[in-house]
Amino acid sequence: MKVKFLHLFPNQLGLNGEGGNLTCLIQRLSWAGIESEVQIFEGEGSLPSGLDAIFIGSGTLAGAIEALNLLSPRAKDLEEMSESGIPFLALGLGWEILGSSILLLDGTTLDGAGVFPSRSVRTNVRASAESYGFDEFGNLTTGYANHSSEIELIGDAEPLIELKGGYGNSSTKPANLRSDEGLVRGNLMAARLNGPLLPLNPHLADRFLGVVANRTGFTYEQRSEEAHEADEFASKARSELRQRLAG
Amino acid sequence: MRLSLAVLIGKIVRVIAKLRGGGSAIPGRIAMVIEPDLLKKTLGSLSHGVIFVSGSNGKSTTTALVAGTLESQGLKVFSNPSGGNMPQGIASAVVGEISITGKLNADVAVLEVDEAYGEILAPFVTPSWVVLTNIQIDQLNRFFEPDRVYKMLESAAKTASRGVVINGSDVNLVDLGLGLTNKNVYQLSVSSKALSKWPTGALAAPRFGKADVVNNIPVSLSLADEQDGQASFEIEGQILEVQLPGRGLHFAIDTGLALALGRSMLGESFNENQAAKAISNQETVYGRGEVAAYRGTEIQILMMKNPSSMRATLVSMEDPQTAVWIAMDEGTPDPSWIYDIDLSRIERVRMISGSRAWHWATRLVYAGIPVDEVIPDSKTALATYTNFLAESGKRGTLITNYEQMMAIRRIMGYLDLESGK
Numbered sequence: 001m002k003v004k005f006l007h008l009f010p011n012q013l014g015l016n017g018e019g020g021n022l023t024c025l026i027q028r029l030s031w032a033g034i035e036s037e038v039q040i041f042e043g044e045g046s047l048p049s050g051l052d053a054i055f056i057g058s059g060t061l062a063g064a065i066e067a068l069n070l071l072s073p074r075a076k077d078l079e080e081m082s083e084s085g086i087p088f089l090a091l092g093l094g095w096e097i098l099g100s101s102i103l104l105l106d107g108t109t110l111d112g113a114g115v116f117p118s119r120s121v122r123t124n125v126r127a128s129a130e131s132y133g134f135d136e137f138g139n140l141t142t143g144y145a146n147h148s149s150e151i152e153l154i155g156d157a158e159p160l161i162e163l164k165g166g167y168g169n170s171s172t173k174p175a176n177l178r179s180d181e182g183l184v185r186g187n188l189m190a191a192r193l194n195g196p197l198l199p200l201n202p203h204l205a206d207r208f209l210g211v212v213a214n215r216t217g218f219t220y221e222q223r224s225e226e227a228h229e230a231d232e233f234a235s236k237a238r239s240e241l242r243q244r245l246a247g
Numbered sequence: 248m249r250l251s252l253a254v255l256i257g258k259i260v261r262v263i264a265k266l267r268g269g270g271s272a273i274p275g276r277i278a279m280v281i282e283p284d285l286l287k288k289t290l291g292s293l294s295h296g297v298i299f300v301s302g303s304n305g306k307s308t309t310t311a312l313v314a315g316t317l318e319s320q321g322l323k324v325f326s327n328p329s330g331g332n333m334p335q336g337i338a339s340a341v342v343g344e345i346s347i348t349g350k351l352n353a354d355v356a357v358l359e360v361d362e363a364y365g366e367i368l369a370p371f372v373t374p375s376w377v378v379l380t381n382i383q384i385d386q387l388n389r390f391f392e393p394d395r396v397y398k399m400l401e402s403a404a405k406t407a408s409r410g411v412v413i414n415g416s417d418v419n420l421v422d423l424g425l426g427l428t429n430k431n432v433y434q435l436s437v438s439s440k441a442l443s444k445w446p447t448g449a450l451a452a453p454r455f456g457k458a459d460v461v462n463n464i465p466v467s468l469s470l471a472d473e474q475d476g477q478a479s480f481e482i483e484g485q486i487l488e489v490q491l492p493g494r495g496l497h498f499a500i501d502t503g504l505a506l507a508l509g510r511s512m513l514g515e516s517f518n519e520n521q522a523a524k525a526i527s528n529q530e531t532v533y534g535r536g537e538v539a540a541y542r543g544t545e546i547q548i549l550m551m552k553n554p555s556s557m558r559a560t561l562v563s564m565e566d567p568q569t570a571v572w573i574a575m576d577e578g579t580p581d582p583s584w585i586y587d588i589d590l591s592r593i594e595r596v597r598m599i600s601g602s603r604a605w606h607w608a609t610r611l612v613y614a615g616i617p618v619d620e621v622i623p624d625s626k627t628a629l630a631t632y633t634n635f636l637a638e639s640g641k642r643g644t645l646i647t648n649y650e651q652m653m654a655i656r657r658i659m660g661y662l663d664l665e666s667g668k
Contacts, residue, residue, distance in 0.1 A: 065455070
């Protein structure tokens with residue numbers, strides 16, 4: 001058995017360590033004795049079939065708009081894949097273009113691919129700050145926020161993280177005014193914490209792989225020495241950041 | 248009067264700061280409070296004006312090479328030390344050099360200018376020439392998107408009174424150069440043969456949603472090839488061989504930009520052979536491959552600022568590295584890009600230090616590269632690493648961010664952090 005990942009627009013949306021998330025997922029599967037492969041979609045032809053999970057990273061606004069233009073003809077297919085339960089992991093602007101809409105600064109509204117129950121409004125204020133908070137299981141989660149839009153969750157979607165410091169789904173209001181960061185609902189997971197979210201936060205990686213395993217029908221248990229070592233290092237990186245921010 | 252006071256106070260603060268081993272921007276900051284027009288009054292009257300060198304990477308090396316090139320032509324050059332590329336840092340260097348009456352003994356100033364400060368500095372000092380190295384992914388926490396850097400460099404280039412010299416292998420700069428319609432713009436062109444030696448591919452920042460460009464910017468000279476630290480340039484049909492300050496295409500491009508500036512600025516009177524000879528004898532800018540001696544061991548110091556400089560550093564390293572020390576602290580606020588680098592030239596990491604040590608350690612596990620020790624404290628790390636080098640007889644390689652480089656140099660006892668002596 002091979003777990004099949006689809007990486008959407010790695011060129012347009014791969015600005016800042018985004019690929020580290022797939023590296024993390026693939027390595028963790030491999031450490032658990034499970035093979036995997038990654039296919040890439042950048043607008044050419046149709047979307048591959050038989051997928052087990054879909055990943056999209058973040059990048060520049062120009063890159064995101066190019067990706068959205070290339071993706072639009074396939075938006076329906078993606079929506080169907082999501083409805084069939086394929087797990088999606090989306091970060092930053094990749095999440096925004098998979099949402100329902102983006103309102104640009106010039107007043108234009110772009111239709112998103114409609115996979116994620118969220119909409120975003122671009123702002124001329126930029127958030128750029130280390131951030132931290134906790135997921136619903138109490139795991140310390142950290143990363144770097146670097147974005148400029150307000151994202152609003154729609155319907156029964158929940159934030160992935162409750163922030164204690166830094167910036168989350170709002171680029172204008174810090175954690176004490178708006179603590180929601182990311183989105184989670186069934187097979188959908190999204191975050192704005194930059195780049196290599198998963199290696200730094202392996203609890204999220206294993207949570208996502210758990211959803212993938214459940215749907216595809218394999219057992220995923222992470223007991224490898226490599227993961228133990230990596231996760232201990234990552235845990236120290238997170239603690240260092242939290243201590244520094246919390247003072 | 249105010250200028251003299253600013254210079255005097257600045258000089259005193261500078262001596263104190265040096266003895267304490269740090270704070271190279273402080274004397275300039277204080278002097279500029281006393282005399283806000285310090286830079287205009289001192290740099291504004293140089294006969295060949297002021298040259299700005301800016302871009303994402305290669306600023307310090309190119310600045311040193313431009314200065315060396317112009318010195319080889321008999322000009323007296325004032326330059327700011329590497330790293331001190333903000334207005335206050337430049338003012339610090341000026342304060343160190345000028346007489347108490349405010350006279351700077353130089354024909355031309357060659358200034359390394361931070362991308363964001365070109366436009367801020369321009370009102371104080373109008374550049375005669377602007378040299379642009381590249382636009383690559385760099386410090387996204389500060390610059391957010393490469394498009395913003397493009398606009399910053401464009402507005403700095405627009406202030407050049409005589410002309411602009413660009414690296415023609417960076418498509419962003421070609422685009423920028425073509426837009427400067429009423430300026431003299433010259434390029435260093437880079438042959439596809441030379442570019443093909445860059446295993447990591449072109450490093451120009453991605454540009455989306457922009458039309459393709461036709462590069463018809465006048466060519467000052469061309470880089471034909473680079474091989475083991477030796478470059479061949481083509482100038483009007485003649486080949487010029489130059490020994491570079493280090494291995495790698497980036498050193499060849501920086502050198503080519505310096506020669507292109509010399510040719511553009513001095514025209515017929517520019518002597519390429521003299522320039523090539525001077526460049527061949529030039530020392531490496533510190534943090535760009537310099538070898539520091541410490542307690543009987545040798546440590547080569549390589550600075551990493553962003554993914555492009557890290558890639559360039561790794562590509563130009565000679566052997567698979569087995570005794571690497573990686574140092575990074577929160578001076579790199581967002582180290583996400585370390586996941587974008589192919590680390591296969593590193594076989595084993597002996598030491599990781601700095602507050603970002605745990606980020607690096609995590610990254611290296613995912614890359615399958617063994618790590619011997621993680622010691623966040625720089626002082627302890629240096630002592631442990633030096634012991635290892637002494638015992639194993641190896642030469643060390645320190646790959647570090649700017650802030651850790653300064654911190655470690657200070658612990659090593661290098662007091663003059665401006666010039667690296």
